[in-house]
Amino acid sequence: MGGRDATQPAMSSQGVMARSRLGVPRIKAISRVRVNDILDQIWNHHVTVLLAPAGSGKTTALADFAGRSARPVAWITCSGIDDSSDGFVAHLDAAMRDALREALPDLEETSAGIDATLAALQRLPDGAAIVVDDVHTLAGTPAEAALGQFVTGAPDSLRIVLGSRRELDVDLNSIRLMGQLLVVGPEELRFRSWEAEQLFRDLYETWLRPDDIARLSRRVDGWAAGLQMFHLAARGLSPPDQRLLIDRLNGRARIVREYLAANVMEPLSSELRSFLIDTCVVGVITPAFADELRGQIGSEHHLRELASRQMFTMAVDDEDTYRYHEVLRTQLESLLLERDGEDLTALRYRTAGALLEARGLHHDALRCFARAGDWGSVRRLANPSVEQLQSPNMAWISDVPASIVADDPWLLLARARASRVAGRWTVANESITAAESKGVGADFADRCRRERAQIAAWLDQLTPVTDEWIRIARAGCRRDPLGAAALLESGTTPESWVVAATLRIIGGDARGAERAAARAISADELGPFGIGAALTVTAIIRLLVGAPGAERSLDEAETYAERAGCGWVARIARSSLALTNRPGGVDEADRVHEQCVADGDPWGAAISSLLGGLGATRQGQPAAGLLERADAGFAALDAGAARSFCAVVTTIQTHTEDDLASATGRPSTSLAMADIVSTFVRQPGRPAEVVDDHALSTADGDDSARVVHDAVSGAAPQTAVPPAAAETRQLSVRCFGQFELFVHGARVNLDGLRPRARALLKLLALQTDRGVHRETIIDALWPECETEAGIHNVQVAASSVRKVLAGAGVDDRFGIQRQGEAYRLVLPESGACDVVAFRDRAQQAKAAQSRGDDDGALHAARRALAIYRGELLVEDGPLDWIVAQRSWASALREAMTAIVAAGHLRRGDFRDAIDACEATIIERPYADELWRLLVIAHRERGDAAAAGRAQSRYEHVLAEIAG
Numbered sequence: 001m002g003g004r005d006a007t008q009p010a011m012s013s014q015g016v017m018a019r020s021r022l023g024v025p026r027i028k029a030i031s032r033v034r035v036n037d038i039l040d041q042i043w044n045h046h047v048t049v050l051l052a053p054a055g056s057g058k059t060t061a062l063a064d065f066a067g068r069s070a071r072p073v074a075w076i077t078c079s080g081i082d083d084s085s086d087g088f089v090a091h092l093d094a095a096m097r098d099a100l101r102e103a104l105p106d107l108e109e110t111s112a113g114i115d116a117t118l119a120a121l122q123r124l125p126d127g128a129a130i131v132v133d134d135v136h137t138l139a140g141t142p143a144e145a146a147l148g149q150f151v152t153g154a155p156d157s158l159r160i161v162l163g164s165r166r167e168l169d170v171d172l173n174s175i176r177l178m179g180q181l182l183v184v185g186p187e188e189l190r191f192r193s194w195e196a197e198q199l200f201r202d203l204y205e206t207w208l209r210p211d212d213i214a215r216l217s218r219r220v221d222g223w224a225a226g227l228q229m230f231h232l233a234a235r236g237l238s239p240p241d242q243r244l245l246i247d248r249l250n251g252r253a254r255i256v257r258e259y260l261a262a263n264v265m266e267p268l269s270s271e272l273r274s275f276l277i278d279t280c281v282v283g284v285i286t287p288a289f290a291d292e293l294r295g296q297i298g299s300e301h302h303l304r305e306l307a308s309r310q311m312f313t314m315a316v317d318d319e320d321t322y323r324y325h326e327v328l329r330t331q332l333e334s335l336l337l338e339r340d341g342e343d344l345t346a347l348r349y350r351t352a353g354a355l356l357e358a359r360g361l362h363h364d365a366l367r368c369f370a371r372a373g374d375w376g377s378v379r380r381l382a383n384p385s386v387e388q389l390q391s392p393n394m395a396w397i398s399d400v401p402a403s404i405v406a407d408d409p410w411l412l413l414a415r416a417r418a419s420r421v422a423g424r425w426t427v428a429n430e431s432i433t434a435a436e437s438k439g440v441g442a443d444f445a446d447r448c449r450r451e452r453a454q455i456a457a458w459l460d461q462l463t464p465v466t467d468e469w470i471r472i473a474r475a476g477c478r479r480d481p482l483g484a485a486a487l488l489e490s491g492t493t494p495e496s497w498v499v500a501a502t503l504r505i506i507g508g509d510a511r512g513a514e515r516a517a518a519r520a521i522s523a524d525e526l527g528p529f530g531i532g533a534a535l536t537v538t539a540i541i542r543l544l545v546g547a548p549g550a551e552r553s554l555d556e557a558e559t560y561a562e563r564a565g566c567g568w569v570a571r572i573a574r575s576s577l578a579l580t581n582r583p584g585g586v587d588e589a590d591r592v593h594e595q596c597v598a599d600g601d602p603w604g605a606a607i608s609s610l611l612g613g614l615g616a617t618r619q620g621q622p623a624a625g626l627l628e629r630a631d632a633g634f635a636a637l638d639a640g641a642a643r644s645f646c647a648v649v650t651t652i653q654t655h656t657e658d659d660l661a662s663a664t665g666r667p668s669t670s671l672a673m674a675d676i677v678s679t680f681v682r683q684p685g686r687p688a689e690v691v692d693d694h695a696l697s698t699a700d701g702d703d704s705a706r707v708v709h710d711a712v713s714g715a716a717p718q719t720a721v722p723p724a725a726a727e728t729r730q731l732s733v734r735c736f737g738q739f740e741l742f743v744h745g746a747r748v749n750l751d752g753l754r755p756r757a758r759a760l761l762k763l764l765a766l767q768t769d770r771g772v773h774r775e776t777i778i779d780a781l782w783p784e785c786e787t788e789a790g791i792h793n794v795q796v797a798a799s800s801v802r803k804v805l806a807g808a809g810v811d812d813r814f815g816i817q818r819q820g821e822a823y824r825l826v827l828p829e830s831g832a833c834d835v836v837a838f839r840d841r842a843q844q845a846k847a848a849q850s851r852g853d854d855d856g857a858l859h860a861a862r863r864a865l866a867i868y869r870g871e872l873l874v875e876d877g878p879l880d881w882i883v884a885q886r887s888w889a890s891a892l893r894e895a896m897t898a899i900v901a902a903g904h905l906r907r908g909d910f911r912d913a914i915d916a917c918e919a920t921i922i923e924r925p926y927a928d929e930l931w932r933l934l935v936i937a938h939r940e941r942g943d944a945a946a947a948g949r950a951q952s953r954y955e956h957v958l959a960e961i962a963g
Contacts (some may be wrong), residue, residue: 021077022095024066024131030193030203031064033582034555037665037727039065042129042159046180047151047172050163053325054187054263055225058163062131065161074099074130079137079913089114092130092150096121100128114146118153129159136165140856144169151175166309186314190222192558194588196372201772208242210591211598214570216246216563221326241842260331264311275302276324277339280332281352281368284323287358287552293352346372353377382410396563401537409438413448420531421456422567425602426456430784458603458637469496473503477639481507486922489516495530496525501537505544506641508673511737511869514541532561532569533549536576543579544680548746551580568604571596575608578615579680586616590626610642614649618681623649648673652681726896729806731814732823732832733765736889737870741765743808753804756781757797762873764816764825766885768833771822778883798823835889838867845899858903861896868893871923894924901933925957 039061042048047056050058066073074095081091096117125394140146148170149161164167175181191199191216200206200213208216220226234242265273279290279299283600290299305323308314312325324332337345353368362381369377369702397411397418405411416431429452436448437754457470465948469488474486481503488500495709497520518535520526535557542550558573560566577585589612596604606629613626626648634642652674734740738761741748750758759781764772778790785793798816805815816825827833848856872886897920917934921927931954938947 002837003814009464021079021081021091022065022075022098024075025077026075027060027063028203029060029064030195030199031068032061032198034191034192034195034551036064036068037551038184039171041182042161043071043127045161045182046156046158046161046178047156047175048161048182048184049168049172049188050184051167051310052165052184052186052189053312053666054165054562055223055259055432056186056223056227057191058189059133060224061189062161063183066131067148069129070241071127073127073128075133076131077133077144081143083138083141083143085114085146086331089148089150091424093117096130099130100124101597114149116151116156118150121158122155123153124157128157129161130162131161133163134165135168139166139169141343153714164310165241180240186310187559189224190559191224191227191890192222192555192572193217193219193562194584196222197588197591198584199227200231203554203640206234209239210595212243212246215596219246223325223327225259226256226327229259234573245443254619264328267332272302272306274305275299277336278348280324280336281349281365282356282370283326283329284321284364286321289355292355301841316866341594346374349375350374356504379408382408397618409435409444414439414449416451418565421565422598422599423571423601423604424567424599425455425459429600459600461915466958469493469499470895473499474638476503476604477506477641479640479911480915481641482509482512482862483510484517485509485920486919489519490922494520494526497523498526498530498534498537501534503641505537505541506645506673508676509869510676511734515737515870516539517541527760528560528564529566529569532557532564532566533572535560536569539573539760540576540579543576544676546680548768551582568601568623571604572607572611573716575604575611576846579618580611580615586612586619586626589615593629597702602633602637606630606637606639606642609633610646610649613646613681614677615681617649627915640709645673645677648677649681684832731810731827733827733834734869735762735765735833735835735872736868737873738836739765739873743805743810744812746808748804748808756793757800759798759822759876759879761816761825762876763881764823765833766829766835766872768825768831769836771824773818773822775821777823794823825901834867834869835885838889839866839892841867842896843897849899854903855904857899861899861903864896865893867898868896890923894920894927898909898929898933900926901930901937905933905937905940908940910937912936915943926961929956948951 011337035057039048042065054060055527057576076095077093078088080085092114116827123891132147135144136148138147148168151162151170151172152174154160154650174179195209196217197208197213200208215798216227216230220230230245234245237245250624268276273288275294278294279285279294282289285303285608287300287303289828290303291297300320303320304314307315307322314325315321316322340348349368349372353365353372355372356362356365356368366378369375382618397405397414404417412431414943416428416435419425419428419431431541432448432452433457436445436452454467454470457467457474469491472484472487476482476488478918485500485503485507486502488496489668491497497516501513501516501520504510504516519539520534521531521538535553538843539550539554539557541547542553554573554576558570561570561573571592575589578589579585589608591607591610596602596608609626609630611632613623613630616623629651631643631646634640634646732742734742740760750761753761763777765782774791774794775787776796778785778787781797782790782793798818806812811828814826814828814831817824820821841860845857848854848860868889872889873882876882897916901913903918904910914934914937915935917930921934924930931950935947935950935954938944
């Protein structure tokens with residue numbers, strides 16, 4: 001963030017060249033990696049538009065882009081130039097002569113017009129760009145028309161970048177339809193809290209506490225100008241005074257009001273100004289609500305115009321819902337008070353509160369009633385019997401004076417809930433205790449005790465747990481994350497699915513975690529806290545497996561959590577920056593740890609340290625201290641499974657097999673962890689390959705991956721294969737769970753394939769080691785066709801698949817190949833198919849069992865089960881050609897589980913035997929052998945009651961069959 005050089009001269013007279021408007025402005029700023037990654041896409045698009053309000057950092061970002069570019073970039077700043085057509089074209093030619101002199105040596109000194117310029121540009125080689133900044137100053141002028149002609153007529157070899165505060169009167173539809181238009185809006189330019197910290201540390205040389213930085217970023221909603229204004233106003237202030245200034249830095253602060261008045265309010269008509277002031281009592285608004293609030297129609301037109309002019313008004317979805325920027329809204333609230341006085345302003349808030357309450361938007365209504373000073377309505381709605389208040393977004397409580405909160409039990413409980421979702425556990429406990437002391441009835445006291453017990457269940461391992469899902473989750477954190485995840489996934493509440501996704505990450509099941517999180521997000525009843533957590537879990541998974549766009553997913557998760565009031569989730573998202581390639585990510589995780597410690601949040605402190613240690617390991621930074629701190633934190637929380645994760649990371653650093661063997665109580669879980677972690681850390685500086693199961697993650701692993709794998713699996717150490725001897729994996733497929741196909745580790749988008757062409761690919765993927773006769777294919781996919789027509793359909797479908805694979809970079813030696821009258825999906829030697837790997841390892845287990853090699857059978861069966869991540873092709877339903885294969889795989893899983901459970905029984909690992917049986921019985925409820933082994937395991941463990949319950953469950957299953 002920085003400011004434009006203030007020495008530039010005033011507007012030129014007509015026909016005079018404003019040379020000061022040519023060339024990249026000199027701006028003192030930091031380079032933001034996240035924004036740079038977005039703007040690097042400029043080279044992949046013909047036209048890019050940066051469209052955002054004043055002070056959003058458009059010029060700064062574009063200047064950084066131009067300064068970083070190794071290719072020529074021309075520049076025009078439109079404010080202050082001649083806005084005639086000829087004047088604009090003269091500046092255009094001059095800018096391109098300056099920047100593109102070598103590419104276009106014969107560009108005329110004085111152009112004959114836009115047509116001549118476009119003709120000259122046809123000779124431009126690929127790899128040049130022109131930035132036209134402040135385009136909004138040309139609105140309605142001949143220069144804007146000339147710009148439109150230039151944009152639509154320029155050759156594809158030239159990249160055109162436009163910076164504007166308002167939508168352009170330029171026809172970009174054809175460019176958009178060709179996929180050659182990139183639009184970067186205020187959300188992309190908004191400073192994230194970690195970027196704000198970098199800004200103050202590296203540019204302003206000012207240190208602020210992590211919680212102050214986060215609060216400042218929320219206060220100004222990441223607005224670049226707002227951050228700079230705080231810096232200017234805070235220079236020389238003590239830290240306590242700086243914190244007070246943060247609370248005042250909104251639309252009411254003088255420096256902010258003057259900026260908004262000049263850049264936002266002054267250009268508006270009196271009608272639009274009045275509309276904004278009338279509707280500022282709510283942050284998110286629809287045209288219908290605005291009409292009702294104002295008692296007149298026409299709001300839709302006003303909102304659309306404000307959004308199109310980027311007047312700090314953003315459309316938030318496709319259903320005519322808009323959001324006012326928080327800084328603008330607080331400025332408008334001040335103007336409302338000045339215009340209407342205290343009584344009429346309070347009445348407007350009360351009116352809005354009543355309308356919101358009637359719509360069931362109780363949290364928004366509470367905020368309005370609090371602003372109106374209507375404490376009776378606040379107390380009425382704050383009653384915890386109102387189900388809508390279970391949502392975590394309770395920012396309204398900050399509008400209630402502390403003296404009023406302290407005297408009301410309902411408000412104290414609301415503050416406790418707000419503190420809880422923000423991760424301020426100490427304040428939450430204190431508020432609940434104070435609420436309970438008010439003594440307003442047995443039901444209320446019981447509610448307080450229950451909520452305090454929920455907090456204590458996570459903070460104190462000795463606290464009895466009454467909630468079933470917490471009991472299961474705590475058990476999963478201790479020892480068996482995957483078994484606990486399976487139990488939680490069998491429940492009906494989406495919140496439990498989010499917890500299951502988290503446990504699956506700990507257990508090393510990335511695909512299972514992603515499925516559980518996606519299932520939760522798709523549930524209508526999932527609240528904001530759960531959505532934020534599920535988005536964050538998904539982002540972490542994508543970072544771990546190197547999925548494209550993972551960093552953007554993390555940004556979206558953090559943004560959602562912050563705006564939804566889910567402070568604890570936002571913390572975890574910020575600490576996950578350690579897993580990205582962005583500078584300072586590990587430091588951000590460390591700062592989150594400090595904040596968690598200050599707030600009495602041991603889980604956040606331990607998780608942030610683990611993420612920091614994992615990121616530091618990948619980047620080659622010192623990680624021992626972070627991992628030791630995480631291990632100590634999880635030990636205090638009795639989270640043994642999470643400690644295993646710490647041990648895996650440490651082992652990858654040290655290659656010490658004994659350390660891992662002694663530190664982990666679940667070798668099978670640690671094996672899955674090791675596959676994920678070793679894949680993540682073995683390619684520092686760039687995204688890890690997209691792999692997450694044993695079959696696909698160890699085929700080309702490096703020495704560290706192999707050491708960890710052998711340490712946790714009990715195999716003899718192997719000699720590492722030199723990288724030069726390993727063939728790059730060109731093509732790999734997964735059929736367990738959701739079908740996925742990878743080329744060079746990147747997931748291939750198959751959406752363009754017709755359904756039956758995609759079905760052909762899946763059918764062949766189930767048996768990549770052999771061909772499938774075309775008659776079998778026709779019977780499965782085109783049973784209604786005659787033989788000749790069916791053969792034609794197979795040929796067409798195979799051809800369309802080949803085109804997709806070729807477009808993804810697959811060598812023509814591989815992919816779908818015709819072999820006589822059969823077709824086969826041919827993989828390179830280094831490729832992998834999970835179904836084939838599963839079958840091969842199951843055969844190894846059976847062979848070892850038949851020759852009496854019990855340990856070898858156990859090892860091979862565990863490796864087979866590590867591949868089985870769900871039913872075959874689960875998204876395709878009960879199609880005939882899938883059902884038989886699905887039944888075969890499920891039965892083979894049952895057989896492998898029996899081998900594993902029997903092996904654990906021989907070793908005396910009764911808990912592991914129980915977990916193995918329970919996990920498979922969910923899918924195979926009629927598995928007699930597994931029920932028998934389950935009963936034996938409970939009995940051998942000395943738990944006769946559990947053995948009896950297992951026997952009763954089995955008998956119930958048998959009764960169902962008989963019935």
